[in-house]
Amino acid sequence: MARSTKINTYLFWTLQIVGWGFLTIANVWSKMYLVPAEKVKPNYFLVEGFIFITLGIGLTSLLRNYLKRIDFIANQNQKSYIKVFLAFGIVSWLFSGILIAGAHYSFLYIHNKPNDFSALEIFSTIINIAVFIFFWILFYVGIKSLERLRKNKIDRLKLETELKDSQLNTLKGQLNPHFMFNSLNNIRGLMLEDVDKARDMLTRLSEMLRYSLNMNKVDAIPIAQELEIVDNYIALSKIQLEDRLVYEQDIKQDLTQIKIPPMVLQMLIENAIKHGVSNQKNGGKITLIVTDDNNKIILQVNNTGTLKTETDSTRIGLNNIKKRLELLYGNDATFTLKEVENEVQATIEIPVS
Template identity: 45%
Template structure:
């Protein structure tokens, strides 16, 4: 009240220290009641599930805060102007009419309302950002979990058949059997160590593929022919581990092994417009056997989607009695 008198020319001739004291008391009371409003709003208003009824609850809090603020300030005025300022005449001033007191209370109701709207807006944005961060973290954890599930899946049938074939080979060609065991061991080690990574150099993946081909030749022998057409510029490009191996395995299982005369698998890579293109071409057709679950192909598609989103693509097509599986992934 003293501030309004001072602003209108200080017609009551209040001293500077009295005006300053009134000013700081108003500030302190405002801080105290807005702080209490904040505590009550945080306790009773669910920011993650706001409903219309919460609006009426907030209005109730605002009315209560206004009444308590008005009561506290009125008590302060009466005590201060009576016992400290010795200016009881101020309390009898026309400005102390019921109408002016109602206007004063209404002004502070509007002030508390504006503060509440601002606080709720800021708090809501903070909660929204927190919720977004939590969602992104959960999505990241889920993505990582899915990738860990999809990575490093060596077909157990391949392992079983390889061990059986090597056992049979030991009766015919011990040095070659020993060499195949070494290759199988390297394949397992690769699967265990590289499956924890999301990307490796293409050159490292090729070593794994060559081991896989040599092991597969124990059973298929001359029926399996393999050629490489590798762009040297692509050797250091990072790719998902074991993704080429899965393409080769699919080509052998559903292509070469089903042909009596066998066939040829060609692995080629090239760089086109900041994209690495990987192609595995094999003799055969796209006929799908009844017992095929196509898990390998689904695995490849899911891994590419998780790692690159729409920036990568996988395509499988048949052209002139040849099946072509192609992958395009970004190089940066």
């Protein structure tokens, strides 16, 4: 912020000096060229030019401070327009009056005689100064307005990025708390039957917890890493479902290092168990398929069961997946859920980056 302010200040003074300097040089040169030296001494025009550039830079700098004080760029309303119009009139009259008075006394000092300005010369001077100040205001307001638009655009993009990151961090890496409680209760019961297996299940549960917490730091992980978490989830689910849950994989091995959003496969498996297999009296089978087609990774989970109208509470995981895919890939990724021959198929297609 401080660097930006410093650059803006440097740019303002550069434009001030260059702009008023150009007008001064043009004015002095034209008068020296058009007015004979025997009539008006050249050094008079230099003095007049010095007064002109000093007033131009000084008064418009004060005008700039006033525009900043009333915050005209951000608050362009009827009241502020009236204030700027009055400031424009005051600066124009001050500029014209001081310039005419300074030119009069400079001419008197250099030539030892007064220079009686005609009414036309005075009027044209006032009009010229008013035009200069008017265009100075237009130029300044135009630049500051463009700068404000650019800043607003940058701020909006930053806000959108921060919001997107916040949404992703909220959505990804979340384990269902009911699954956690059920797993802990199942492991507690398992300890009475098989301590070694219970210890192994605790290790798998802790790995899933650590994985879930660490996922806030990344947007994509290798499929192989996600498959490890899926295996842990299946193992923990089997404590309760036992032989009622049959799990199979059909993984194209050369795709295991392709990166995908974390937790999406785990959420598909969770949905298939919770709303498919666990609702079947005799259980069922879940098949995880990972393949590719036309530069897209296809992640598919099939489960025994039918596609029913879900309540709001049961669609949290699926909506989570849809929202994350939308935030990460826009319209380039798809998520479909359909029923085919007594099986529910959940399919995600992700472009290969």
